[in-house]
Amino acid sequence: MTKLISILILVTSMLFNTQLRGQTDSLSFAECLHLALQNSPGLKSHDASFEAAITAEKAARAGYFPHIFAEASHNQLFYSPFDYRQQSGTVLLDWSLGDWMQKTATVSAKEAEVRTAEKQTGVLDLVRTVTSLYFGLLRSQKETGLLDKRLQILREHHDVVRALWQSGVRTELDVLLTNTEINNVQEQRNTQQSETDKLRQALSSLLNISENKTRNVQSFPVGIIAVRPDTTANLLAQHPKLRSLQLQAEAQKLHLNQVAATRWPHVQVHGGYVVDRDPTAEGNYWQAGIGLHVPLFRWKETSYRKQEINQLVNVLEWQKKQTELELTIQQKQLLRELAVLRSNYKLQLENVQITGKAIHIATANYQAGLVTNLEYLEAQKENMTAQVRLYETRLLYATSLIEYFILTNEMEKIESLQGKNE
Secondary structure, eight states, X not given: OHHHHXXXXXXXXXXXXXXXXXXXXOBOHHHHHHHHHHHOHHHHHHHHHHHHHHHHHHHHHGGGSOEXXXXXXXXXXXXXXXXXXXXXXXXXXXXXXXXXXXXXXXXXHHHHHHHHHHHHHHHHHHHHHHHHHHHHXXXXXXXXXXXXXXXXXXXXXXXXXXXXXHTTSSOHHHHHHHHHHHHHHHHHHHHHHHHHHHHHHHHHHHHTSOGGGGSSBOOOOGGGGGOXXXXXXOOGGGOHHHHHHHHHHHHHHHXXXXXXXXXXXXXXXXXXXXXXXXTTSOOOEEEEEEEEEOXXXXXXXXXXXXXXXXXXXXHHHHHHHHHHHHHHHXXXXXXXXXXXXXXXHHHHHHHHHHXXXXXXXXXXXXXXXXXXXXXXXHHHHHHHHHHHHHHHHHHHHHHHXXXXXXXXXXXXXXXXXXXXXX
16 A cells, blocks of 8 residues: 555656646747757758859869770771771870869869858848747737736726626726726737747747747846947958858959960870771771860950959959948947837836836725726726837847847857846
């Protein structure tokens, strides 16, 4: 009997601990980022593109060495006195000196660097997507929770109103108005819950996990409002889009080496054995030869290609300047927005405290008959609105911080923004 009781206690403890972990385990923002990066088809596509560029470089380097060809031929010759045939086997060595001297494989090597920068741009775009869904889910869950809390307060208030009406202190109008407000809040709650479910489903699909794992996502601490980005150094140069444009321009310049390589001669060496059935000749023989294949006139093709490459380089350099300008403007706007949000947060925090006190006063005054039911309901609504605005401001501040760190390509700061949950 004692043994059975011990087993029951152990099983009950295990079930309780499992349930408790299920309630307390939550998904952090950093975990969402890691899962998104691991399961992104777009990033896998960038990886494949990088591998293709590496392979292309190896193929281009193969052009530095002589290429060897084999040739076999059969000739049937028809002459009036007699007919005969010739058969030959030849080995041809063709060496493009231009590819070797101009190092044309460096173009493909530079393209691989471009692919790396493009992947980093894809990473930052994915961070934006995760941020949008994660913060949207936080905001929606917060509003749903506040609406649930308001429904509970309204229902308790409804009991008070009904008791006052039945005792003759208040009219039935207060009961009807309270019922109407309860229905309105319930409708808002249903709509908000639907929005929460859609965001949860989208985030779960992006992370390739079940929706149950996204039912409890960690919020951001109150202290995040005090976090300020470092503006002492020019970190915009780290943005992968600028890096990509710079590398593309360098790759285009290297194409000039490829154009120059076409002007170099090809060295050709050949040799083989000829089976000659000509009755008037000396019979079968070996042969060997060497030659140069030299380009002479190509109707200014080389000159036109150089002009095209130089113009493409100019295009990329102007695109880089335009991108730098846009990023600088965005950086200044974000810094200004962060300052405004910090200022507004202080005011909204005061409003939450004021409206909280107003609810207590309105509750007591309503029961004392000093304010109307509409005034009480309005005070309650103002408090909920103040709490929502305060929470949204904190999330918007965190979002703006993340956007700033995306501009400066500081992924480690993005991952460390979320501390302990409030």
